[in-house]
Amino acid sequence: MRSLTAIAIAIFLSTPALGQVPSAGDPPADDPRIEAAKQHHDKGVEFFEAGDYESALTEFKATYDLSKRQDVLFNMAVATDKLGRYSESAGYLERYLTLEPGAKDAKELLAKVKTKMAASSAATASAAPAPTRRTASKPPAGASVLVALGASLLIADIGTAAAGYSLSSRLESQPLDLWTYLDAEAQGQRLNQASAALLAIGLSASLAGVTWHLVAYGRQHRTP
Structure with missing residues (x-):
């Protein structure tokens, strides 16, 4: 060359x-x-x-x-x-x-x-980063624990409510002496209080767990 x-x-x-002629x-x-x-x-x-x-x-x-x-x-x-x-x-x-x-x-x-x-x-194409695949991440462990705890408390609330209903039916159907009646009534109040507490805590835990799941899911799908 x-x-x-x-x-x-x-x-x-x-x-x-x-012999060369200049170009125009x-x-x-x-x-x-x-x-x-x-x-x-x-x-x-x-x-x-x-x-x-x-x-x-x-x-x-x-x-x-x-x-x-x-x-x-x-x-x-x-x-x-x-x-x-x-x-x-x-x-x-x-x-x-x-x-x-x-x-x-x-x-x-x-x-x-x-x-x-x-x-x-060809080198540029081979060096280009492969598109990232979005992999489904596991839900947060804490959120799952809250949901499970809330469900357990709600089940316990159903059992407590059932016990209170059974006690109330017994008070209405059987003649009782004064001391037995007063003791049964106090037991019924404790069951009612426990049922209300279990219901409130169970609902709060379940709601918190579900909210946590939704927030984590939203962050996962916003991340490129």
Whole structure:
């Protein structure tokens, strides 16, 4: 493949080579832009040989803006290839081959650049993080304990209420002496109080457990 220095010599002869007819877009040989373009190109070659491909590309772009010579597109393609900007490099080469369809070195470089583009795309795709799958988390243990405790207390309340009802039925159906009656009545009051307490605590525990479950479920589904 030809070197950038060789291209510089070929591009910036002040007069066309023997038998070569200047294209309509070329600036005249005495145009001051020719000398400015040559200076930019020389700087670009120096930067390129020093490994500063970004600065080299800047100079080559300035060269092309001044000269509109298609060979500079090849230099720009080489610089962007070195920078790893393969899509941009391929674009310059395709523009160049439109003007110079027989340029073998440009075709070879374009094939290499496209291979690098495909490899880079494959590497990017493989490195992309896989979409996270939302896994159903277990409900909070404390919430489950509260629900279970509330259910147990409510069951106990049913048993207490049943005992109170049985005692009340016995008081109504059997004749009792005064002391037995008073003792049974006190026992009935204790059963009523215990039933009310069990009902209140059981409902509170169950409600707290269910609320805890719902809050935890909502947080789980809001988390990305």
